Amino acid sequence: MLEPKNMSFYEQVYEVVRLIPNGRVCTYGAIARFLGTGKSSRLVGWAMNNSHQVLPSVPAHRVVNRMGMLSGKAHFPPDYPMQQLLEQEGIQVLNDQVIDFNRLFWDPMKELSIL
DNA sequence: CGATTGACGTACG
DNA sequence: TCGTACGCCAATC
Known part of the structure; x- marks a missing residue:
């Protein structure tokens, strides 16, 4: 599990998503490109869909x-909508759109490539 | 087992 | 600048 060789694409997605700092946001494409396949951004969405049963x-x-945009907000539990979760972290959301998205954007390539 | 879809992004007209 | 087409991989029908 710790070895990338044994990790599936979406398993790696989970790791990257967990690394996103509180109060920051990331994109499907950025994660996909960080993992090497920039055109597989749709798989990131699929990984998120399955992430409901994934722990941690x-x-x-x-x-x-x-x-x-909060394109996947409809897939979140009604009790804790995506927008509400973001607002709890201090992220302002208006019309399913993250305010100052460019400033809050956390790029795994840029942040993790340095390591 | 083959066809379609999906929480996206890029390329092209 | 806006609208349409394609690719990517897995899951579902």
Whole structure:
């Protein structure tokens, strides 16, 4: 599990998503490109869909599309909507759109490539 | 087992 | 600048 060789694409997605700092957001494409396959951004969405049963909990609410829109908010539990989870972290959301998305954007390539 | 879809992104007209 | 087409991989029908 700790070996990337044994990790599936979406398992690696979970790891990256867990690394997203509190109050920050990331995109499907950025995660996909960080894992090497920039065109597999849809798989990131599929990974998030399955992340409901994955432990530890994956902060999927911090993952939005390239435009900063909460494209997957409909897939979140009604009790804790995606927007509410983001607002709890101090992220302002208006019309399913993250305010100052460019400033809050956490790029795994940029942040983790340095390591 | 083959066809379609999906929480996306890029390329092209 | 806006709208449409394609790719990517897994899951579902």
